[in-house]
Amino acid sequence: PKLVFIEANGAEHVVEAQADLSAMEVAVRFNINGIDGDCGGQAACATCHVFVDRPWMERVGKPSEHEVQMLELAEGAADNSRLACQVIVTPELDGLVLHMPAAQF
Numbered sequence: 358p359k360l361v362f363i364e365a366n367g368a369e370h371v372v373e374a375q376a377d378l379s380a381m382e383v384a385v386r387f388n389i390n391g392i393d394g395d396c397g398g399q400a401a402c403a404t405c406h407v408f409v410d411r412p413w414m415e416r417v418g419k420p421s422e423h424e425v426q427m428l429e430l431a432e433g434a435a436d437n438s439r440l441a442c443q444v445i446v447t448p449e450l451d452g453l454v455l456h457m458p459a460a461q462f
């Protein structure tokens with residue numbers, strides 16, 4: 358599936374992602390700025406905070422309670438915020454657009 362990562366400055370990265378990886382792992386593999394993944398995907402650092410493009414919110418689904426607590430620590434978190442390490446790539450998410458917050462650059 359294709360994933361689209363959009364930097365805070367508007368720079369767009371379209372990548373062919375491997376299913377079953379998290380969106381954070383995909384970003385790290387492709388060296389995309391704005392997603393660090395410092396905790397290795399444990400939902401414990403919030404350096405992989407992304408904003409889900411609004412039309413995709415339903416398909417991506419809601420964060421767990423633990424993830425919501427972590428997101429509260431992320432700067433500028435909003436109702437479409439997710440931790441990219443908790444978003445698992447599936448064929449249904451082909452074309453998913455994720456925006457990286459300015460605070461992560």
Ligand code: FES
Binds near residue numbers: 395396397401443
């Ligand atoms: Fe640390 Fe996602 S990689 S919270």
